[in-house]
Amino acid sequence: MDAKTDTTDLNIARAARFDTATLSDALDKLGIAGQCYRIKPRDSAFRMAGRAWTLLYGPAGNPAGTVGDYIDDVPPGSVIVLDNGGRDNATVWGDILTEIAHRRGIAGTVIDGVCRDTYLCRELGYAVFSKDHWMRTGKDRVQVEAIGVPVNIGDARVAPGDIVVGDSDGVVVIPKTHEDKVLDTAQAIDAAEQRIREAVRGGMRLDEARRQFKYHQLQTRQGA
Known part of the structure; x- marks a missing residue:
């Protein structure tokens, strides 16, 4: 797999050698539900492998909280995993985040929800996986609830540090406690x-x- 990976993390390098179909079969054999249902690449050429950096969204309060100023704190090589509850009426990712994440060497972004500004992620080759894309902002509609907590992406549980792999077929999550097996x-x-x-x-x-x-x-x- 031609993916942006952390070559110093041996299991990330190992995971990047397999396509998601093979990893999905391995998860099935071990009885682990790690396939992210309906999460798809915004470009079929996207590939990524890295450890999950997680963020959970909820409905905006009154006054509304922020959608997050976290990007400068995400370690290079990570996969940003955003749980927006599957919402398709408001996005939590766009071109500014894409540009900065690409420049910082982040491996990719996975969203249980939608993104926007897909032209730039395709132009830069920055891997974004989501349920769909639409232009409406999440500002004043959703807000950050928690960072660095277990989240749900397409019915799969993702904990911080889990291995996340994406390709043209979608995204799989390998729990850290079971990754060697x-x-x-x-x-x-x-x-x-x-x-x-x-x-x-x-x-x-x-x-x-x-x-x-x-x-x-x-x-x-x-x-x-």
């Missing part, structure tokens, strides 16, 4: 699928190759 499982699945491809290229029937390398059990939950 998930990555080991992904590596085994990837190796088995590669052996199937090589066998078929060598003339074997696909159904035989799948039987030989246990393709139909690759995603079966352990113990099932």
Whole structure:
């Protein structure tokens, strides 16, 4: 995977080598719900891998709180994870944040909700993943509730420090407490699928190759 990653973090580097489909299969095999439902890249070329930096939004109070002046405190290589409760009527990310995040070397942004100014993230190649995009501001509509807390993104729980990987198929979250096992499982699945491809290229029937390398059990939950 061609992603902006922290090469000093070995498990981030490992995770970046797999596509989200392989990681999703590994999560399924281990019974971990880490697939972010309906969270999609604003450009199919976007790739990212990093550790989650989380922020939770809620409805604006009276007087309204801020949508957040946090960007200068996000460590380079992080994935900014914004839980806006799936709202599609107000955005919490736009061109100024995109420009600064890109310049600071942040790996990408994931939003349970919508973003705007998508032209710039595409122009800069800064990875933004969200439910959709729309232009209306979140100012005076939502406000920051908490930073650095567990959040929900497309029905997946994301805690600070979890590994977040995104590509053309969407976003997956690997819980920090299980990351070694998930990555080991992904590596085994990837190796088995590669052996199937090589066998078929060598003339074997696909159904035989799948039987030989246990393709139909690759995603079966352990113990099932």
